Structures are given as C-alpha cells and as structure tokens.
Amino acid sequence: MSAPKPQPSIMGIDPYVGGEADIPGWDRVIKLASNEGAFGPSPKAIEAFKELAGTLHRYPDGSCGELRRAIGERHGLDPEHIVCGAGSDELIGLLSQSYAGSGDEVLHSHHGFLMYPISAMATGATPVAAPETNLTADVDALLDHVTQRTRILFVANPNNPTGTYLSDAEMRRLRAGLRDDILLVVDAAYADYVERDDYQAGDELVHSGDNVVMTQTFSKIHGMGGLRLGWAYCPAAVANVLNRVRGPFNVNAAAAAAGIVAIGDTEFTERVRLHNKEWRAWTRDELVKLGLSVTDSVGNFLLVCFGDVPGRNAEAADTFLKERGIIVRRMTAYHLSQCLRITIGLEDEMRAVIGALAAFLGSNK
Ligand SMILES: Cc1ncc(COP(=O)(O)O)c(C=O)c1O
CATH class of the missing domain: 3.90.1150.10 (Aspartate Aminotransferase, domain 1)
Incomplete structure (x- = not known):
C-alpha cells in the first residue's frame, strides 16, 4: 500500500x-x-479587541500598516523594516523555511528555545546545538560550531528557559565572528523585562549589517499569548523575503487591533x-x-x-x-x-x- x-x-x-x-x-x-x-493584557487592549467584534466579517489589513507604525513609533524603528506574524513562532518558522533547507545546518545553543530545532527539521535542515557555559549561550562555542553548511544561527536573548543573557558586547562579538551569508536571528521575546545596562535587544545589531534579524512578541509583557502576535525587525532584503512567504492575512484583525493599543500603553x-x-x-x-x-x-x-x-x-x-x-x-x-x-x-x-x-x-x- x-x-x-x-x-x-x-x-x-x-x-x-x-x-x-x-x-x-x-x-x-x-x-x-x-x-x-x-x-x-492591558485593559485598553481588551477594549480594542471587544470593539472589533462587529466587523469580524472583514479581512484584516494584510500589510499590518497601522500596527507596524505603532511598533515603529514605540521602539524608534522604521516600519518598512518590520514584518508581523502570528506569534514570533510563525516568524521563526518562516525564517527557517526561507533561509535553510535539506543539507543545511541551523545552529542554536544547547538549552535554546525548542522552536529552533523544530523549525529547522520542518524545513529538512539539521539542527546543531553548541554547548553552553553556566547555562548561558557561549559565543566561542557557537562560533566553533559554524560550518560551511550553517545557514542560520538562532539566539534567544535573554534565553528561555535559562533566563540568562548575552551582553551587547558579546552579541557584537558573535555577529563579527559570523560569515556574512549566515542569518543571525536575535529572539528578543523577553527584552522588555531586562534591566541591565550592558544589554541591547538587538535592533542596533540589525542596523550593523544585512544578516541580522530581531524578533519580538506580544505574548509576554503585553500578555496577549492567546491572540498570537509577534514581529520581526529586518534588513530590507529579509523583510522582502518574509513578505513573499507569509500568508496574505497572517495576522488576524483582533490581534492587530489589540496590538496597536497594547504597544502604546507604556x-x-x-x-x-x-x-x-x-x-x-x-x-x-x-x-x-x-x-x-x-x-x-x-x-x-x-x-x-x-x-x-x-x-x-x-x-x-x-x-x-x-x-x-x-x-x-x-x-x-x-x-x-x-x-x-x-x-x-x-x-x-x-x-x-x-x-x-x-x-x-x-x-x-
Ligand atoms: C524565546 C522565545 N521565543 C519565541 C517564543 C514564541 O512566542 P510567540 O508566542 O510570539 O510565538 C517564546 C515563547 O515562549 C519564547 O520563549
């Protein structure tokens, strides 16, 4: 059979x-x-969510224009370089699918977020785990595990589940040690909770070249995990790729409406x-x-x-x-x-x- x-x-x-x-x-x-x-979620975001109930028959704005502008305003970023997704999980999957495939390697640290190896395997790529030191990603170990087949390096900063982080200087050292054809994805899902002077969420690293992407989520500090909303801040070429492979309406109208208000409720x-x-x-x-x-x-x-x-x-x-x-x-x-x-x-x-x-x-x- x-x-x-x-x-x-x-x-x-x-x-x-x-x-x-x-x-x-x-x-x-x-x-x-x-x-x-x-x-x-913020009470104001709940109100925005409720207000949407009467227009659920309408398709959402597929470009998430207003949401991207609100995120850009809050974080001082160019909305043209932001791509929204149904949770950052979706963006992690789309990045893997777009930049890795059969025969390629996707690198992450040993106790890194599980969606990195899962999304790599979903595309046919091989996940490679580099050892950590004191339950913290180790820049030297990550660089040592780069091979000719490495296409993507995922680093959650801070990392889930360890909660540890790499300083801005360490992240810059990591970026400097990578080949330009390897995509460095800085997953900053927990960035808003960090209060350390030597930390940077990753947007400055995105500006430093064409191979760094930062992802963030509305599931943590914004308390909207049930709505599924995340975003990526990317070089223009990566945003262009993500906009080709994502679903035309990948972010639902309720998530976008609540997200616009949530991101502004500082x-x-x-x-x-x-x-x-x-x-x-x-x-x-x-x-x-x-x-x-x-x-x-x-x-x-x-x-x-x-x-x-x-x-x-x-x-x-x-x-x-x-x-x-x-x-x-x-x-x-x-x-x-x-x-x-x-x-x-x-x-x-x-x-x-x-x-x-x-x-x-x-x-x-
Ligand atoms: C490090 C990290 N990245 C991404 C995600 C996924 O978040 P989202 O709800 O936006 O898909 C999580 C969720 O726990 C996470 O811990």
Missing part, C-alpha cells in the same frame, strides 16, 4: 508540548508554566515590568534560601534546579506542586531534567509556590 509521505525529517520532530493549563479535580489552578504576562507595560522585577527578586531569594539552585534570570521566569535524590528531585517537586493546584514547567525536553521553570505571576501565586516548595523540602516556612 502506498500512502502520502511527508518530507523525511518531519517524522523525526518531537512535537512542541506547551505548558499544561488544567489539573484534573481542580477548578482553578495557579498556572506558572508558559511565561504568560502576570496581569494579562504605563501598563511599565507596571508589569516593575511587578516582575520585584517578584522575580523575591522569589529567587526565597528559592535560594530553600537551598535550591536558581539562574540569575532577567526574564519573567526562573529556572530552578533540584538534586537527583529520588523523592526530592524535580519530578517529585512537580508532582507535589500539582497536588496543590500549581502548574510549573518540567524541563526534560530542554535537557534539564532536574530543573523546573517557574513563571513570575501575581504576588499570591508566588507566595503559594514558595510555600508549597518549602513544604516539599520539609522546611518550616
């Missing part, structure tokens, strides 16, 4: 598994598994950032006091690592938390089987997760 066969590399992909949202037997859970913004994003700063520091301190090892995350999440003693390891901690209605993220798919990733949520959610972990570890918190 013959049957349609997918491209050979496709069946080698382990499908991406998102954070769980429910626990059987619990009506309301504390969900800290997907790095969603703690406060949800008061809201500032409140989210300050909340994240306060509760990330508090949660990290409490975890360290419990004797756990925690990366110095600059994002809206913490990577917490346990020992491998049965009954006290990451799997046991995850089960213990679930029994108390708290969902965090196991990290086995990221080769970090003894770690959990915990999103920074609301104050009571962070107090609940710390209380539960203290009970798990037998501390009298």
Whole structure:
C-alpha cells in the first residue's frame, strides 16, 4: 500500500508540548508554566479587541500598516523594516523555511528555545546545538560550531528557559565572528523585562549589517499569548523575503487591533515590568534560601534546579506542586531534567509556590 509521505525529517520532530493549563479535580489552578504576562493584557487592549467584534466579517489589513507604525513609533524603528506574524513562532518558522533547507545546518545553543530545532527539521535542515557555559549561550562555542553548511544561527536573548543573557558586547562579538551569508536571528521575546545596562535587544545589531534579524512578541509583557502576535525587525532584503512567504492575512484583525493599543500603553507595560522585577527578586531569594539552585534570570521566569535524590528531585517537586493546584514547567525536553521553570505571576501565586516548595523540602516556612 502506498500512502502520502511527508518530507523525511518531519517524522523525526518531537512535537512542541506547551505548558499544561488544567489539573484534573481542580477548578482553578495557579498556572506558572508558559511565561504568560502576570496581569494579562492591558485593559485598553481588551477594549480594542471587544470593539472589533462587529466587523469580524472583514479581512484584516494584510500589510499590518497601522500596527507596524505603532511598533515603529514605540521602539524608534522604521516600519518598512518590520514584518508581523502570528506569534514570533510563525516568524521563526518562516525564517527557517526561507533561509535553510535539506543539507543545511541551523545552529542554536544547547538549552535554546525548542522552536529552533523544530523549525529547522520542518524545513529538512539539521539542527546543531553548541554547548553552553553556566547555562548561558557561549559565543566561542557557537562560533566553533559554524560550518560551511550553517545557514542560520538562532539566539534567544535573554534565553528561555535559562533566563540568562548575552551582553551587547558579546552579541557584537558573535555577529563579527559570523560569515556574512549566515542569518543571525536575535529572539528578543523577553527584552522588555531586562534591566541591565550592558544589554541591547538587538535592533542596533540589525542596523550593523544585512544578516541580522530581531524578533519580538506580544505574548509576554503585553500578555496577549492567546491572540498570537509577534514581529520581526529586518534588513530590507529579509523583510522582502518574509513578505513573499507569509500568508496574505497572517495576522488576524483582533490581534492587530489589540496590538496597536497594547504597544502604546507604556504605563501598563511599565507596571508589569516593575511587578516582575520585584517578584522575580523575591522569589529567587526565597528559592535560594530553600537551598535550591536558581539562574540569575532577567526574564519573567526562573529556572530552578533540584538534586537527583529520588523523592526530592524535580519530578517529585512537580508532582507535589500539582497536588496543590500549581502548574510549573518540567524541563526534560530542554535537557534539564532536574530543573523546573517557574513563571513570575501575581504576588499570591508566588507566595503559594514558595510555600508549597518549602513544604516539599520539609522546611518550616
Ligand atoms: C524565546 C522565545 N521565543 C519565541 C517564543 C514564541 O512566542 P510567540 O508566542 O510570539 O510565538 C517564546 C515563547 O515562549 C519564547 O520563549
């Protein structure tokens, strides 16, 4: 019997598994598994979303003109060099599909975001992982893993799930060490949470040549993961390519309408950032006091690592938390089987997760 066969590399992909949202037997859970913004979307963005309900029969503006202008105004970027997508996931996929294929290599760091190897394999390319140092991307290791077949290098800065980042100087050193025909994709999904003087989101690097793209998302600080909206800031030639391969209406009207308002509501994003700063520091301190090892995350999440003693390891901690209605993220798919990733949520959610972990570890918190 013959049957349609997918491209050979496709069946080698382990499908991406998102954070769980429910626990059987619990009506309301504390969900800290997907790095969603703690406060949800800006109330003004919710209003814009609702107002759209009466015109849902209309196709959206396929060029996302107003949205690109709003993003450009907020970040001081030329809208002509911005391409919007249904989440930055879509843009990562389109970049892989456009610049890599069978026989090519797509480079990323060992604990890099999973969509990089997945999108590479979806195009028939081979993902190549370079080792990290102290759970941080290592510029020398990345450059050492470049071969004649490398077409794209994806770097999340800061990275998910480690929360660590590379300084502007390190990113410039990385760019300078790459051949000009390799596309460097700087995934800045968590850029708005970073408060370090030596950090730059990536737009300045885009200006430095023709082979750097920066992606950002509305799923994190803007709290709009459910609407699927992201954007790429690109050299003109890359924007031209993305505009050829994307669907003509890849961003839906509701996402665009809410996004235009969300990106302009800087008061809201500032409140989210300050909340994240306060509760990330508090949660990290409490975890360290419990004797756990925690990366110095600059994002809206913490990577917490346990020992491998049965009954006290990451799997046991995850089960213990679930029994108390708290969902965090196991990290086995990221080769970090003894770690959990915990999103920074609301104050009571962070107090609940710390209380539960203290009970798990037998501390009298
Ligand atoms: C580093 C990184 N890049 C991209 C994404 C995808 O974001 P989006 O919701 O815009 O597709 C995520 C989502 O978790 C992420 O962590």
